[in-house]
Amino acid sequence: MIGSSPFNPATVLRTNFGFRHEHLYEQMSERIIRSDSFPADAVATDRLLLGAKVVLCTLSMLSNRQIDFFIRLVPVETLIFDEASQIEVGDYIPVLHRFQQTLRKLVLIGDDKQLAPYGQDDVTELQSIFELPRLRNRALFLDTQYRMPVVVGEFISRQVYKGKLRTDHRISDPRACRFVDVQKGKEEKMGHSWVNHQEVTVVVHIARLYHAEGKSYRIVTPYDAQRSLIEKELQSAKLPWEDKCFNVDSFQGNEEDYIILSIVRSNKVGFLRNTRRTNVMLTRCKRSMIICTSRSFVTNVAASTLIGRMVVAMGQEAWMDRRDLVRGRLL
Template sequence: RGVWLVAQSNVAVKNMAEKLADVGFWDFRILVSVEFHYDWHEHLYQKIDERLIRSDMYPETRLEAERMLGGARVMLCTLSTLSVNRVKPITHVVPLHTVLVDEASQIEVGDFVPMLYQYNKTLQKLVFIGDDKQLPPYGSEDIKDLRSIFEMRHLRKRAAFLDTQYRMPTFIGDFISKEVYQGKLKSQHPMQSPLVCRFINVVHGQETSAGTSWKNEKEAATIVNLVRGYMDKGLNFRVITPYDAQRGTIEAALKHANLKWEDTVFNVDSFQGILAGNECDNIIISLVRSGNKVGFLALQRRVNVMLTRCKKTMTIVTKRSFVEGAGSSSLVGKLAKKCGPGAWFDA
């Protein structure tokens, strides 16, 4: 039987492959576009390169596909890849019997129609994995009628809620449970102390527009200092920010300082996934905004993603007057209040 692990984004597919490699499971193949492979730098695929099939390498016949797959029965690709005619030799060798969809809460329900139509003779089981309290389908903030599979009321009764999280320290997990999941999410984690969460007050930080995005150079400079300290201590870390302009600003600052910058800084939308979501021991967050408008903080589902990535500690770099002012009613503002004044440190 063939098992296909599918997601909407190339990043999520890459993450799934790396998760399988991390747990020692190698009996898979990953299909990826040649453009994505080069854009994301081949060094990111070193662990799984032997099991990677680029779009310019797709087999033309079933015999070629059998040789290329080497008996693997688990396939990884994006949802859109399944609609490409050139993958048919592969789907003939490894039919779509069972399909697991990660990030399903981010996929508009109509996007599944081509797959359901094309593979209706072989499909036996579909498993949708996602969280409708996290990233929604792209564009749903502008088009209110966009729905994911989790918003289909007639299917809700068949949904299973995974009620225990093991990633986040209990203090953060309990906060998220109360504010987002109506207290239904339980935490199993050895770290109980509220000291896992701290805020860095960048007093003179100022948001500046960068096209349609935003950046904050003072916050970026503060993060350079934090990263230097983390590297000196040998800590595992990642940096997350809501704005792509800030991601580029931080990345450039780290590179200029001769610090780790590759595969280090992400925007929120590229750092999610239930089956293989990005996570890290220590997370640094740059909020960017500093004025009277909360911007990204008004989008609770995205903020929920941002606050649920750490396994040990989370450091939020921001302006205290902003968090306690315009942002006070946001998830971040409520977290700061729960942590108390002792969680604040000046940059």
């Protein structure tokens, strides 16, 4: 954990690069050591660590020779890799070689039904540790999820986890998953990404309703151009925008009470062809989610995708009446 507890202090090593949500690091600034301020001797390093025995950093940082003083003071005995399904098998080799004398335990946490190792779309041979049969057979499957409402959890279990994922959740109302038919929404190319202006309008309207009700919500979309456009419109509407809107890849591992999804596409399947990424997108809500999309698109062109199958599973009653949306009735 990250914190200032005297019993289990931790520190974070990070590179000196800009990040989209840079403001989040301000919340733990006392525990962050930037690469451009790494000390050149053990004494200065010890002062920076403040007695921390838990160090958080990226896999690439573990291979960086700049951290030599850190690992002399805090020998690496246990490595815990979060989101390990996104790490290609070969990327572990430098780290395992470097710490072979001190390493005692290796823990890998991940889900091979969510984001794949970077580049697998182009190089299909890339594999994570969970996709190696000899190692997968020894993996422990955590078979109960507590995040998603029953209607979402049971659908995901059937469609993605072969019915093996159980749901333990107090919300069983089928209205925890709703769709808004953005009839006039059209996908438009913007650079190397896509936007849908009509969906932006609907998303901001829903965000305004949630904000007025004091509800905790986040907005997720597959395309970065759409994320940027939504943020811009939230600002124009004088609504909270920082830490509110994310693309799918940046939101894996995160969750929120209420999720608003903007699918963007209205003509071609695009992103929705990737079941693993779609799985991430559909599994972030703790109380409910509203999916903004074109009904004709998800029931025709995208009918065979995970979200198309969700439309069928949720039934006609999952589609919100536009009059209710205008009147501010989200349930």
